Amino acid sequence: METLAELGYARTSLREIAQKSEFTHGVLHYYFSDKVDLICCCVRHYKAKCVTRYDQITSAAQSRDELMKGFLEKLSETVRDEARMHRLWYDLRSQSLFEEAFRDDVAEIDKSLEDMVWRVASRFASLGGRQPVVSRGALYALFDGLFQRCLLRHLSGDRKAIADLREEVERLLPTVA
Numbered sequence: 001m002e003t004l005a006e007l008g009y010a011r012t013s014l015r016e017i018a019q020k021s022e023f024t025h026g027v028l029h030y031y032f033s034d035k036v037d038l039i040c041c042c043v044r045h046y047k048a049k050c051v052t053r054y055d056q057i058t059s060a061a062q063s064r065d066e067l068m069k070g071f072l073e074k075l076s077e078t079v080r081d082e083a084r085m086h087r088l089w090y091d092l093r094s095q096s097l098f099e100e101a102f103r104d105d106v107a108e109i110d111k112s113l114e115d116m117v118w119r120v121a122s123r124f125a126s127l128g129g130r131q132p133v134v135s136r137g138a139l140y141a142l143f144d145g146l147f148q149r150c151l152l153r154h155l156s157g158d159r160k161a162i163a164d165l166r167e168e169v170e171r172l173l174p175t176v177a
Contacts (some may be wrong), residue, residue: 001042005084008091009039040105045093046085047105047109053078053115058120064127068173072166079147079154079162086151114140125177132177139176146172 004012014035014059018025032038054074061067078086089109096102118136125132132139146168153161 001046001085001088004039004042005088008088009035014038034169036099036101037119039088039092040102043089044105044109047089047112050078050082051112054116054120058123061123061127064174066122067120067127068170071124071173072169073148075126076162076166076167079150079165083155085152086147087155090148090151102161110140113144117143121173121177124173128174128177134176142172142176143169 005019007016012035014032015025017023017038018028028038032041039122054071057070057074058067061070092102093106093110096106113138117140118132121132121139134142146165150161150165153164
């Protein structure tokens with residue numbers, strides 16, 4: 001996963017991964033039919049953990065302020081600490097426009113991320129006696145766009161990227177939930 005996150009889809013081969021890991025090229029071929037199979041497996045594994053990262057915060061929050069604070073902290077942490085893995089996700093998602101082999105996995109992961117964002121927004125809304133005012137898909141598109149923009153800025157060395165994301169989310173979430 002580290003090699004994939006470092007080099008991205010286009011610049012990574014099974015041979016490259018084998019050279020940077022404890023596994024031989026033959027072992028990788030035994031478990032994975034090709035690079036697409038390996039990448040899908042890695043990203044599915046990572047995103048399966050990712051989509052539950054806000055669940056504890058969401059369920060424990062007793063107020064909108066508490067949920068907002070916890071959500072913003074965890075959101076900031078994931079950009080700071082896991083930027084390369086998120087970059088790999090966006091690489092895979094972009095590649096799915098060209099590689100049909102990625103499409104089912106990308107659709108499944110996108111759905112789980114949409115559900116994750118919906119859980120946060122629904123809980124935030126319910127703590128205020130409200131319902132979200134946009135669809136699940138629109139809400140996910142908004143948050144995903146903000147996150148991807150922040151990630152690009154962060155990876156480019158922009159020290160304000162995370163703070164700006166926090167400000168945008170702090171303004172956006174109360175208006176949609």
